[in-house]
Amino acid sequence: MNAYERFPWRALYDAGIEPNPRQDYTNGLDMFAAALARAPHESALLYFDGRLDWQALDAWSDRIACLLLDEGVQRGDRVALYLQNVPQFVMALLGIWKAGAVMVPVNPMNRARELRLLLDDSQTRVLICDAALEGEVVREVMASIEAEGKAAPRVLTTRARALQTRDDPRVFGAQREPSGAGEDARDLLQAAQAVQPGRKPPPVALAASDAAMLVYTSGTSGRPKGAICTHGNFAFNSQTYRDFCGLREGGPILGVAPLFHITGLVGHIGAAWIARAPLILTYRFDPAATLDAIEEHRAEFTIGAITVFIALLHHADATREQLATLTKIYSGGAPIAPSVVEAFSTKFGHVIHGAYGLTETNSPAHMVPLARTAPVDPRSGALAMGVPVPGAEAAIVDDDGHMLAPGETGEIVCRGPMVVPGYWNNVAATVDALRGETVKAVVSLRAGEVADAAELIAFCKARMAAYKYPRVVEFRDELPKTATGKILRRDLR
Structure with missing residues (x-):
């Protein structure tokens, strides 16, 4: 008996959303290829006044894949991305997968010690980073690796403004371009342009069980662990966003969550690919620039931290008209105050829906159905985070793993096609976290x-x-x- 039969959750879903859906795709490359075939000349990425259609994104990623292969990257090797929300992140992710490699996202706020830890643990072969970070952080880390007699990753840099011409001081602020790159650093886009025109990487067959990304946990409870997110995990929960949130094919998606985070990776990139939707990027979150992007590109869906929506709510110039098209809004990562949901709905006319998930569940494990309003617990005043998404089985258990009755306090356990198979190079953590032992x-x-x-x-x-x-x-x-x-x-x- 699964969780949907055990508890009366099924009644909360709209008709047509099945608790155990089929999986339409087994990997991200197939999702992208389907979008490319359907609309090669429609927008895939929107970045200030820059635009890439699906065909251009395909061509850029082909060049990046060939570049990585020329750098010696082999199937299963790790390639790290140390970038903000820029088009190069998406281009490089696609190129990494076309080369058969595994992507390692790195928080651009990480400094030398944190970057070194992730590079060492993942045994990264190539690092693609923001040009400013190359001078501020990366050069120091590469020098420390080489000082120990070890081979440092090859470094490719890229500029935040490379694919747009309209500078926005609200977003970029006083960000300075580096005075000069290190000896081993090359510009990603220049190096990719030098690849022979028309050259394509050899076809790569990616199984659902193949690793797609090593997404490191925050490390708040100890040393960060690299969750092995498979291609099947990525594809399944991309489909979860499309089906559960009712994403319209071609409906623009606003990328407010960081792309290095599992929410940005699946809820933005994956959702955009599977829905053939343009992904709107603004480098990093800025309320004014985000409001402009929503209005200009007519964004329909987003998911982000509740702090994003609080900032929009309290921005002096925000109007209901600017957010008129943004009808599908989800938030996760932190509790949501019912008062915020009420105030946001009063001002903009849209309801913020809750979501709950982990790096280990590839973003959502629970979400509030789009056509429902989450109830508030009368005892604690907490807003409900949702019901298990299609395909997920969940329960509340005590310290001994025994299922608890409704209303009792315990630990959430979850299983389904979205759950990672384990942690990179960490058997002990895998045994601790994944049930079955x-x-x-x-x-x-x-x-x-x-x-x-x-x-x-x-x-x-x-x-x-x-x-x-x-x-x-x-x-x-x-x-x-x-x-x-x-x-x-x-x-x-």
């Missing part, structure tokens, strides 16, 4: 010591996070060891 302690007591399983479990439970303490304890006279005295963990597993 539980924590077991194998204990060998010192001579003369006495303890029972319940005592040890209670001791650990009082000192460890809920997902870490053992549920099962096995006592052995001796633990299996190697000749040098190391414990053979594989034998214990």
